[in-house]
Amino acid sequence: MSKEHSALPPGWEVRMSSKHNRPYYFNTESKESRWEPPPARDQKLGAKHILVKHEGSRRPSSWREETITRTEAEAVDMINAILQRLISKDKPERFEDIAAAESDCSSAKRGGDLGLFEPGAMQKPFEDAVLGLKVGKISGPVKTQSGVHIILRTR
Numbered sequence: 231m232s233k234e235h236s237a238l239p240p241g242w243e244v245r246m247s248s249k250h251n252r253p254y255y256f257n258t259e260s261k262e263s264r265w266e267p268p269p270a271r272d273q274k275l276g277a278k279h280i281l282v283k284h285e286g287s288r289r290p291s292s293w294r295e296e297t298i299t300r301t302e303a304e305a306v307d308m309i310n311a312i313l314q315r316l317i318s319k320d321k322p323e324r325f326e327d328i329a330a331a332e333s334d335c336s337s338a339k340r341g342g343d344l345g346l347f348e349p350g351a352m353q354k355p356f357e358d359a360v361l362g363l364k365v366g367k368i369s370g371p372v373k374t375q376s377g378v379h380i381i382l383r384t385r
């Protein structure tokens with residue numbers, strides 16, 4: 231079904247704006263309101279990410295390093311340093327360039343691009359972080375069993 235006509239996600243309803251004389255979408259749980267229909271839950275998601283693994287990662291190895299021994303705290307510090315490089319005022323670096331050089335995920339070869347994926351395909355903390363981002367926005371540090379991520383939502 232096209233996005234406009236698929237069932238609205240839970241909590242959402244259509245209301246009529248008398249001021250603007252047009253329908254809008256209102257979430258009775260979050261009290262969020264928006265002019266465009268909320269994305270249906272079955273819509274594919276898209277993201278790029280930078281992953282820094284640590285000794286407790288599900289697979290503490292990557293194309294960069296045979297055996298990864300840094301601590302989770304060190305991984306968080308590295309992710310925060312990368313965040314500063316991405317948002318720096320004077321010389322921001324490109325997300326894809328940092329991902330290609332420094333991500334411990336095999337998607338590094340694709341500038342960190344994970345392509346499109348179904349809801350439920352990725353570890354829940356990762357998917358929840360993607361859903362919490364507007365398209366084009368970058369997350370703070372996100373922890374999964376794989377390590378610590380910075381996520382850029384692409385869809």
Ligand SMILES: O=C(N[C@H](Cc1nc2ccccc2[nH]1)C(=O)O)c1cc2ccccc2s1
Pocket residue numbers: 279281289334335336337343344345352353356374376
């Ligand atoms: O799980 C993957 N790679 C793991 C690390 C990892 N763990 C993740 C958890 C959530 C999202 C992306 C993640 N990447 C690895 O290389 O040890 C994936 C690599 C790629 C490459 C291209 C497209 C999708 C994927 S998912």
